[in-house]
Amino acid sequence: MSDSITIAIDAMGGDRAPAMVLQGADLALERHPGAQFLLFGDEAQITPLLARLPRLAEAASLHHTDEAVADDAKPSQALRAGRRSSMRLAIDAVRDGRADGIVSAGNTGALMAIAKFVLKTLPGIDRPAIATIFPTRRGESVMLDLGANIECDAENLVQFAVMGDVFARTVLGLAQPTVGLLNVGSEDLKGNDAVRGAGARLRGGMTPVRFHGFIEGDDIAAGTVDVIVTDGFTGNVTLKAIEGVAKLFSESLRASFHHSLPARIGYVFARGALKKFAARLDPRRHNGAMFLGLAGIAVKSHGSTDAFGFANAIGVAADLKLNGFLQKIGDELARLNRAPSTEKSAAL
Numbered sequence: 382m383s384d385s386i387t388i389a390i391d392a393m394g395g396d397r398a399p400a401m402v403l404q405g406a407d408l409a410l411e412r413h414p415g416a417q418f419l420l421f422g423d424e425a426q427i428t429p430l431l432a433r434l435p436r437l438a439e440a441a442s443l444h445h446t447d448e449a450v451a452d453d454a455k456p457s458q459a460l461r462a463g464r465r466s467s468m469r470l471a472i473d474a475v476r477d478g479r480a481d482g483i484v485s486a487g488n489t490g491a492l493m494a495i496a497k498f499v500l501k502t503l504p505g506i507d508r509p510a511i512a513t514i515f516p517t518r519r520g521e522s523v524m525l526d527l528g529a530n531i532e533c534d535a536e537n538l539v540q541f542a543v544m545g546d547v548f549a550r551t552v553l554g555l556a557q558p559t560v561g562l563l564n565v566g567s568e569d570l571k572g573n574d575a576v577r578g579a580g581a582r583l584r585g586g587m588t589p590v591r592f593h594g595f596i597e598g599d600d601i602a603a604g605t606v607d608v609i610v611t612d613g614f615t616g617n618v619t620l621k622a623i624e625g626v627a628k629l630f631s632e633s634l635r636a637s638f639h640h641s642l643p644a645r646i647g648y649v650f651a652r653g654a655l656k657k658f659a660a661r662l663d664p665r666r667h668n669g670a671m672f673l674g675l676a677g678i679a680v681k682s683h684g685s686t687d688a689f690g691f692a693n694a695i696g697v698a699a700d701l702k703l704n705g706f707l708q709k710i711g712d713e714l715a716r717l718n719r720a721p722s723t724e725k726s727a728a729l
Contacts, residue, residue, distance in 0.1 A: 392422030394487025405691025459491035482678030509674035517604030528617035535578030561606035669694030
């Protein structure tokens with residue numbers, strides 16, 4: 382498979398941009414040496430950094446703009462007033478066919494609003510959703526939405542279920558992924574109107590996804606289902622809570638091994654296993670959330686990540702392109718959206 386790919390980078394997005402962004406792009410070249418980057422941002426800040434990264438400088442072209450979307454900017458404001466922002470210009474590059482995907486660690490709401498406006502959505506999708514992969518006891522699971530849509534109705538959740546099903550099939554390679562709706566209980570009467578309504582539609586065969594039913598918070602790490610569906614408010618809170626618990630556990634474990642001399646000796650013998658454990662739970666390794674439902678590849682990196690995490694977000698965009706994800710998800714969505722009417726006609 383060819384490694385030739387061009388990624389548009391919002392160089393000014395993220396807590397430690399542009400230094401972190403450029404260092405991440407440089408690291409990404411180790412995995413994708415044939416990649417090219419279109420860097421959008423402030424030339425005065427970026428040029429000195431590129432001078433210290435000759436490998437990236439050779440693979441990148443810089444497109445100057447002194448405008449950037451603020452972290453606290455409202456999506457409508459960013460869409461209306463940010464036409465020359467680094468984020469908007471990077472997304473425009475995907476629309477115009479100059480780049481295969483865009484990666485940004487900037488304002489999530491602004492990125493979603495601009496990407497939806499510029500790239501448009503796939504047929505049959507009202508709202509794109511942010512999806513990412515979680516490590517579980519059984520392997521890996523997909524979860525969406527992680528913050529793009531704070532309030533969702535039943536129809537939105539059903540569409541998320543369909544998109545999550547397709548994502549799990551194409552990215553995780555699962556033939557028949559199971560889908561669950563995150564709820565406050567597994568009983569049919571639990572939850573708000575949107576969750577109950579979506580559950581009724583999914584149980585009633587309105588879509589051909591393999592619906593497991595309602596799941597609870599502890600089912601996420603257990604890997605009870607392959608696809609976890611929820612609204613953006615709940616999904617984002619869940620994501621941050623999981624990251625916080627993982628960090629607390631890691632720090633507590635490290636402190637325990639430094640508590641006494643016997644503990645330090647024990648660490649010497651357990652060091653190899655602990656490194657593997659830490660790597661599996663390292664949120665940077667799972668950094669890079671896909672905006673499902675857009676007619677273009679757009680990947681959101683965590684705003685507070687480091688260069689290693691941003692490189693992984695670039696890797697997500699590259700993998701999606703190189704594996705033909707957009708074509709696959711378009712084909713699968715068309716098939717899944719046709720299936721209910723086809724089954725209904727057959728029944729008649």
